[in-house]
Amino acid sequence: MRKNLFPLALILTLALSGSMAPQAFSAKTANPSTPHLEVSKAELQDANAVQEVLRDLMAASNRHDLEGVLRHYSPHFSSGDSLSLSDIRGLIKDTWQMFPDIKYSSQIMEIRINGKWATVESLDTATATAKVDPVVSTKPGTMKSRSRGMLYLHRVGKTWEIISDATLFEKATITYGPFDSVNIDVETPEQVFAGDSYTAKVQVDVPAGNIAFATLTQEPLTYPQHSSKDKFRTLSAEKTDLERIFKANATSNNEVVTATVGFTEIGQDDQERPTINLKGILTVVKRVNVIPKSTYKAENPEQAVTRTTADGKVKVESSVQSSPADDNDEGPMDIEPDSP
Numbered sequence: 001m002r003k004n005l006f007p008l009a010l011i012l013t014l015a016l017s018g019s020m021a022p023q024a025f026s027a028k029t030a031n032p033s034t035p036h037l038e039v040s041k042a043e044l045q046d047a048n049a050v051q052e053v054l055r056d057l058m059a060a061s062n063r064h065d066l067e068g069v070l071r072h073y074s075p076h077f078s079s080g081d082s083l084s085l086s087d088i089r090g091l092i093k094d095t096w097q098m099f100p101d102i103k104y105s106s107q108i109m110e111i112r113i114n115g116k117w118a119t120v121e122s123l124d125t126a127t128a129t130a131k132v133d134p135v136v137s138t139k140p141g142t143m144k145s146r147s148r149g150m151l152y153l154h155r156v157g158k159t160w161e162i163i164s165d166a167t168l169f170e171k172a173t174i175t176y177g178p179f180d181s182v183n184i185d186v187e188t189p190e191q192v193f194a195g196d197s198y199t200a201k202v203q204v205d206v207p208a209g210n211i212a213f214a215t216l217t218q219e220p221l222t223y224p225q226h227s228s229k230d231k232f233r234t235l236s237a238e239k240t241d242l243e244r245i246f247k248a249n250a251t252s253n254n255e256v257v258t259a260t261v262g263f264t265e266i267g268q269d270d271q272e273r274p275t276i277n278l279k280g281i282l283t284v285v286k287r288v289n290v291i292p293k294s295t296y297k298a299e300n301p302e303q304a305v306t307r308t309t310a311d312g313k314v315k316v317e318s319s320v321q322s323s324p325a326d327d328n329d330e331g332p333m334d335i336e337p338d339s340p
Helices: 041-062 066-070 085-098
Strands: 023-026 102-114 117-130 141-156 159-176 185-188 192-193 197-204 210-220 233-235 240-247 255-268 274-291 313-314 334-337
Touching: 023 066, 041 066, 041 102, 041 159, 066 085, 066 233, 117 159, 185 255, 185 274, 192 255, 197 210, 197 255, 210 240, 233 240
Parallel strands: 023 102, 192 274
Antiparallel strands: 102 117, 117 141, 141 159, 159 274, 185 197, 197 240, 210 233, 210 255, 255 274, 313 334
């Protein structure tokens, strides 16, 4: 069964993002959607140049022009998943081979310009036909993915190059068979600390007359892809969920959790003997970002700096031991935030 069809397509959606119609633009801290703030002519020109890069990137992606895509990347590109430009090249080729008709779309939420640097935040989607898999179905399936993240660009001369990216959320599905009326939910945290344990769960509403089976696996986001093995577990109207505890890797590599659910229909043949027919397979992949743990410890707890912002103020404690001249100090100083 094709339970490990991608993280390949999953981590491509953001890398091939871009849109014709941004929803907001900010230069440094200015945002033209707020009427009283002003943006310089140079900053608007930079924003327009970035948009032109994104339009060309999107067009090249949707016509599957590999060199047209890669020309917008810096030779020193490194993704938020620690993928190099060479990895991206291989990833794109593999994904387009797997999904020959894949199409990308994107909605830009904001473009931020700061001198020679730019950040683009966007919502990105991809759709494709999944090739016929004789083991699963005689008909093709569908692939859909959705993500939210950022592209980071640097201006080199008069052009802008993509130097890195970061993905905040990502989900992709491949469906074979009639799953539109079946409620399937996959629960995972969006981020965890490196080395910590976390729970993943798939919940399925099993239709009457059907038996469901499911797997739940964890894999690092790497290229080439490493596949995890797991056995299928039976679900029923009485047991509708599968839950597992995973331990995040200690090297802070982002991960994906993959849930594969299949449905079989129970029937009878002409001789009234029971039959079991596979009706379809659904694979859901969700990203789990793995955050490094801080190893910093203050040498002397009394020298630690504490900041509190719950009440809208910033409380700062001295990071040095008090001197006799400070004996009359009344303690931490409250600093009111600047007025708007």
